[in-house]
Amino acid sequence: MKLCPIVVVLWLACLTALPGETQESVAGDPGARHLFQEAVRLEEEGDLDKALETYRLVAKQFPESSFAPRSVLRRGWGLFHKLDNDGSLQAAQEVIEKYSGSRHAAGGHVLTAEIRAREAQDRSGLEAARTEFRRVALLFPRETYPRLPIRAEARVRAGEISRLLGELPIAAAAFLSAIEDEPLSEWTIRAELGLANVFLAQGDWLAAAEVFQRVLLSATPEGRFDHEVKEEARWRLTLIHRLILRPSSGRASWGSARVISLKDELKRPVAVAAHDEGRLAIVDRKLNALIWLTVEGAEDGRIPVEDPGRPWWAQERRDDLTGELYLAETRRVVWLPGQSAQTFEIPSGDKQEAVKGLEAGQQGLFGQFFLLQRSSDRVLAFDAQGSFLDTVTDDDPIDLTRDEQGRLYVLSKTGTVQRFSPEGSPDGAVFRESWDNAVGLEVDPLGHIYILERGQKRVRVYDAAGGLVTTVGPSLPNGIELRKPVDLAIDGRGRLFIADEGLKGVVVLE
């Protein structure tokens, strides 16, 4: 089973101490305390199975101890970590029912909500998870429980789900509640990041910049999210700087350019994907290889591929620096961290027919695959297990991408960019322009749309309202000329990457 994108975010929450536990007293039954501490030690040392068994013993042998609900809850999180949703849910319900009114019961609701979010297959699933998160604030109101860190966590998670669902004002309110109605905690910084992202998505870049910067200046003790949250805030600020402030002060968004290649040179780079951290995945159709490059140009590994299309990274990839890279090959999609592959079938009369001619793809909000089939000029939607769901569009698609809210953007030969809901339905937004052989499409967190025009050897950047922000190429800084650009990518800090067959390399604009 593959993880749903939402789940990946949550791992960070469940791998470390339980919310609110750091403030708890360790007073209580000495036997229970000893056993509990032993379980925690085992968990910290990575022996999860033994830890879970020990937690179970604590709850069984000392049911009246204050360590019992904590043990049940930690066991629930451990099972969640082991992807045992049923066991985890059972533990969460046990805490809720046996220890109602305690802060651990609030933890039970959060765990239940996380399981619901993991299991969500559609909007209603996510909404159910959000409802469970919201239940914490209703059952454990601040008037009675002024200090309950897990309530802040529940508010933040509810806000994050609202943001994914595209309900931006609701998301903003949830983040504000976590920021302003709860004591400062490690969740505050995450709420601030969420709020800033909402402001950004709403087009209020100034409000967003202010909050992103506050995230960077956050003086709260280093929490478990600090590094990644601050890093993301800095990327966003860099984007704002590059794409809003510099153009508004008459400066180019990218002041320098360079070409990165390899010692033995790339032969025919046809596609590029950029991780937020700047790690590049380049497909070379002549070498029949996918090559990882650092942004400085050093090779960081390669694997052979057959009939490669375009690679893409899953959007939610905060759990490690490698992330989850997918590559469309003609008949399958390869999941590169594990080098496992998945094939797809579509109904053909009474039969199922293998899909071929895959060129590009994206991961949906609920784990779906949106795959661009060049042979039929369609974008097809499949569920996480590979079952066909629907045809998203058959309007001669050339490239596709998605934004942080899971909305899909499809570039067509007809010179349109059409936007679709996370489920794959047209949401009415269509952007039309007369491009000269547009071959590549990107969307950044500011909502800017990047179009690679092979005919004009340039990249056109538009804001979310369709206004042209800037044009890059064919002449680039440092005397570089685009020759035969074939694909583009943008990383977290707004660096633009253009794969160019003519230059046999990737142009980095920064």
Next chain:
Amino acid sequence: MSRGTCLSGPKALGDSWLLPAISAILVSVLLVTPSALLAQPEEEPVSRSSLEDLERRLEDAKDLFFVSTDPVELLQQFSSLLQDLEDYRLAEEQISAERVEQLIVEVLSYRTQLNLNLDRLDLVDVDMRRILRLDPDYEYDSAQVSRKLIEQFEDLRNRLVAFVEVQVSPQDADVRVNGELLEFSTRVVALELESVGGTVEITAERPGYRSTKETLYDLPAGTVTRYELEMERVGPSLRFETVPSGAKVTLTSGAQDKIERRSPLWVGLEPGKYEVEVRLEGYRTKKGPLSLWESIDYSFVERLDRTGGVVSFQPFQEGDGIRVDGDEASPERLSETRIRLKLPPGEHRFLISGDGGVFERTVVLEDRGDIEVEVEKRPGVALAGILGGDRVAADRLRESLLLVARSELEGWALLDRSDVGSDLLHELGLDADLLRSAAESGRILGSDIDWRTIQVRAASIAPASVLLLAALSDDVMASEADLWFLPAPPGPAFPDYRRVRLSEAPALANVLSDFDRPLDLRRVWFGALLIDSYAADSPVVASVDPNSPAAAAGFEVGDELVSIAGHKVARVAEAHALLGASSHENPLQIVVRRSQRQHTLSVTLGSSPAVIRHNAPSLIYASVAARLSAGGTELPEWLEQLNLGMVFLNAGAWEEALYEFRTADGFPRDHALGQAAADYWLGVSLQSIGPDYYAEAAAAFQRAAEAPGARLYHDDGPLIAPRARARLAELGSQN
């Protein structure tokens, strides 16, 4: 000498003294043997009774005396009572001996009548002898007993009792007969000869006279022996009294040893000149000469003056109260702001409390001292107690608190009120378990702890700005403690608490340091948003507020700050630190990069009012509430109200919070912090109260959303409008 009671009432007794005064001494050789005593009916030992018990039993027996038809049984009853009285006298030798002897005599008198009725004459004789031994003057009541019995008793007295009439000159001498001091009016003494062996020793003493001692032998029974003595004058005597009495009087002279006595005293002295010194605690010592040359009686009365001094306090405001050594005092008011207290010398602890906090001072006052004390009230923290069974840990924590407070609490006075606090806590039913439970569950309000009552009661008996309670983590071996801080009224009835490890001294210091953190409600104002970017080597100007110092200095969007006052800056945090540390009076030189060129801009930073956050973990809001309530912050009222409102928001006291936000006015127009912030927090308060107030909350948020440049907390704080719009959207979704 004892007195007869029932059978020989006071009148009979009074008469009895006349007869012996003129009678001769009767001498008897009849011995009362132990065997005679043993001849009394056997009595069962009983457990020792109380004196009241015995008196009651005697009354019961007396009631039966005239109605009983069974004299033997009644006799046994008196005998049993007699035995118990004897036991009591042995056991309680020094207590009520005279009264017990009276009772014994009374019992014996009844028993003699009963034995006489039963014709047990030998036993009658034995008991009468015992009566005479205990009370040679005893008289039977002739109305109660038979004439025969009285005659037999008088006959026996004439054989056993001698009388001595003593006459000593001067009459006020102390005369003792066989060691027993005669009262002044008593000059005839009855003596039961058997007990004194027929001999009497008479001593006479008087200051200024030579003491004498004489022994009279073979006193005859039944007659009065006259003894006269003229004492020899040998020198002066001194009667010395003091008012009040009890003073230590020391007499010194070259002629004799130092004499030290407590007053009143009466001593005989050598003629001569003396130095007298009189000392009594709480009174002024007196000294002086005394000339006592004549052999006469000198008499002095010395009135002593109380010692004391005055302590004045200023300023002492109307409404202030003062306690001296823990007790409320009523000072003499010298002026509107000055009071005076007259007090005995010594160390006194003063506590003045009222608006603005408390003032505590210990003063050592000398006799006739006059001390002026300048009152500097500081907010006070009253330590009401440390709850939990581990008293060792509690004592250690108390000591640490008092010690650390001396170094960490500059703006506060930590008052140890554990003495009154423990009773209060007990009265309110507050114990360690309740506090532990509140901390553990996070359920601080709506639990079994009535913080409002605690707040009010504490303010009445341990006045201070903040009440401090500690709860140990364990009753046996505590390793941690929670410190609970509760502001005094009118602050919110909502406590802050901090957990400290008892083994970590810095933890306690950190908490108290947080508590004492100065309220910094002004800060510099730059007026431009700076951001960090990977695409720049230094902070980038993202926006410039109109009419701000940054705008006046010419900053533009996109500028990159290179250096501030000569210090290179690479990050916004560094820029903020440099700006924050700069004075807003002197222009600051800032180098910016703009279009590949560097420009130096001169900026004069502004000054911004500031509002605290309502959810900062480092703030102890009880402390903030006390400081704001104490006044003297020199803040404009609107700013004080906004800050107070934030304290109430922290406590979830929505109604109090919204009162502050709603009534605040007079906001300055030249600051980004002002009306919109009040509107925003008013909206938050109303929204928190509940759906009934959503419409009002929406109106408040709407006003805030329509103030595009307005900011929260301070002039460089977060923009209000986007937040207000988000809150509005939320309200819209809830309606």
